[in-house]
Amino acid sequence: MIPVTKGMRDFYPADYRVQEWLFSIFRKASSLSGFEYYDCPVVEAEELYVRKAGEEITDQLYTFEDKSNRKLALRPEMTPSLARMVIQKYKEYPGKIKWTSIPQCFRYERMTRGRKREHYQWNLDYLGEKSMMAELEIIATAIHAFELMGLSSENVKLRISNRKLLSDLLLGLGVAEDQVLGVFLSIDKLGKIKDDQIIELLVKAGLDTDLASKVLDVVYLKDLEKVKESIDACGASIEGYTEIQELFSLLTNYGYSDYIEFDFSIVRGLAYYTGTVFEFFDARRSLRAIAGGGRYDNLIQNLADVDLSEKAKGSISKEAVGFGFGDVVIFELLKDLKLLPELNLEMDYYLIPFSEDEVAYLLPIVAKLRKQGFTAEMHYPPQKPKKMFEMASKRGAKNGIIAGSMELEKKHLKVKNFKTREETEVRFSDFMESIS
RNA sequence: GCGACCGUAGUUCAGUGGUAGAGCGCUGGUUUGUGGUACCAGUUGUCGCGGGUUCGAAUCCCGUCGGUCGCCCCA
Incomplete structure (x- = not known):
């Protein structure tokens, strides 16, 4: 007997019913917020992914050659395909785009709890909106989905940071521009390794011990007002702060203040996020991040390999906020909390x-x-x-x-x-x- | 990549050197025109795969494949 391929899942009818239940929640939340469905092939040119993130993602890519020697790949995520579709017809989509999809994505990687080599990832993308309304729409839709599953702010927390804010602050504190990246990497380890080790990493990134401990103190701030004080104290740019302040106020006004926490340790991939970054966690922190996303204002333009602002003259703005929500981790959480419905054939x-x-x-x-x-x-x-x-x-x-x-x-x-x-x-x- | 544990019937699992087991499921019967709930009987096996040790291996050893979890990595 040939078993199911490692890291892949079979969906027997009983499993499929549960899967459908989850997807129906994704679809419901999406349409209630006005997101439109789209889809595209699972198979894309390998080049689409190689360009974006360099070698690392190439290692995790399922690649093959077809009979005409085209180098192809199974999509590891949806964003590049979305970008491809938008770029292909940028003249047809002059305004804002609110799109959603539940693609099956593949990554050849080591498996741990909540991570397989294949998963379905609910995507929300909001293109062409500079303001924090884009973030709000995506986050609110995601939270609505959690609530439709029977989860609340008691089970799920949203941690938000802003890369612009962090880099503003670091520069204000005296971190050199070429050190910022290294500091991001170190901060990403916050909560995973001990503080002394983080200091070591910061020193390795080129900071002196004094500055390193100052940085560490600052990134532990959970209170936005304190962050503001630090910014004022060192005379840093206020742009990133203004953004996150705005987002918090929008989310509070929307009624979701119970969910949100400010957290500098949310950094996410350095590859393309330019501003807001956020991740959803289960409140007990027993699982890896459930879902996450952020603002990637330059990605579409980079992928287009053309200067859209020149060529399209505002036909499509490069602003983008995206979000991915995998089905594997949420199933783990819902199973733990006994929130998976008993779905019988009817x-x-x-x-x-x-x-x-x-x-x-x-x-x-x-x-x-x-x-x-x-x-x-x-x-x-x-x-x-x-x-x-x-x-x-x-x-x-x-x-x-x-x-x-x-x-x-x-x-x-x-x-x-x-x-x-x-x-x-x-x-x-x-x-x-x-x-x- | 490293480490731990696991792999036995369709399924969930017990069995730690001496004839292969149980619950659920499945089949039949109690009832040849009435189910979901009872009772009775029966059925199911390359013990993941390959090699080794032994008079004898599901059991011990080595390898391999697969699974689960942790670390590393990544998001």
């Missing part, structure tokens, strides 16, 4: 013919029921009644339609309500009439 009518004669007799009923929008299935081939009734309850049938030689002879049907066990005998023609 069916309106199960038809029970006692012999082949009744099979023919009942076929028009099945056809009509289905055409009228009822879920209906006929037991076939006819078996012992016990067997057939057992199957009816296994299939989750609410009603049964039973026909044997007696019913056939009288041109009748027996309609049974499986819940109340009540049976009524009706004329075949009357039943057909009643479902018209």
Whole structure:
């Protein structure tokens, strides 16, 4: 027997029902906020990913050559494809874009809890909006989805930072511009390794010990007002602060203040985020980040390999906020919290013919029921009644339609309500009439 | 890449050197026109794979593949 490929998942009907439940929440939250669906091939040119992040992601890429020696890859994430689609038709999309999708993405990487080599990742992207309204729309939609799953601010927290703010502050404190990147890397380790080790990393990044401990003190700030004081104290630029301040006020006004925490240790990938960065965590912090995203104002332009501001003259703005939400970690959390619904098969009518004669007799009923929008299935081939009734309850049938030689002879049907066990005998023609 | 634990029936698992087991499921029966709930009986195996030790291996050893978790890495 050939087993399922390592890191990939099978979805048996029971699993698929749960998956569908989750996706229906993603779709509902998306459409309620006005996001439009899009999709594209799982297979893309390898180049689309190589360009973006360099060697690291190439290692994790599933790549292959087709029979014409095209170098192709399975998509590891959706954003480059989105960018490709937008760039391809930038003249058709002059305004803002609010798009959503649930692509299956692939990464060849080591597996740990909550991470497989394949997952479905709900994406929200808001393009062409400079203000924090873009962040708000995406974050609010995501939180709405959490709430539709039965989660609340007691289970889920959103940690927000802003890369512009952090770099403003670092520069104000005296960190040299070419050291900022190294400092980001070190701060990313906050909470993962000990403070002395972080100091060491900071020193390695070129800071002197004094500055390093000053930086460490600052990044531990959880209170935006204190952050403001630090900015004022060192005369740093206030741009990043203004952004995050605005975002917090928007989220509070929206009614989601219970979810949000300011946290400098949220850095995320250095590759393309330019401003806001955020990650959702479970409140107990027992799992890795559930979802995350941020502002990537330059990515589309970089990927386009053309200067859109020149070529398209404002046809599409390069501003972008994106968000990804994988299905694997959230399933872990929902399982832990026992919030996964028990989804059983449901069916309106199960038809029970006692012999082949009744099979023919009942076929028009099945056809009509289905055409009228009822879920209906006929037991076939006819078996012992016990067997057939057992199957009816296994299939989750609410009603049964039973026909044997007696019913056939009288041109009748027996309609049974499986819940109340009540049976009524009706004329075949009357039943057909009643479902018209 | 490193480490720990695991892999036995369709499934969940027990079995730690001496004849391969249980629950659930499945099949049949109690009831040849009535289920979801009872009772009775039956069924299911390359013990992941390959090699080794042994009179004898599911059990011990080595390798390998797969799984789970942690570390590293990454987001």
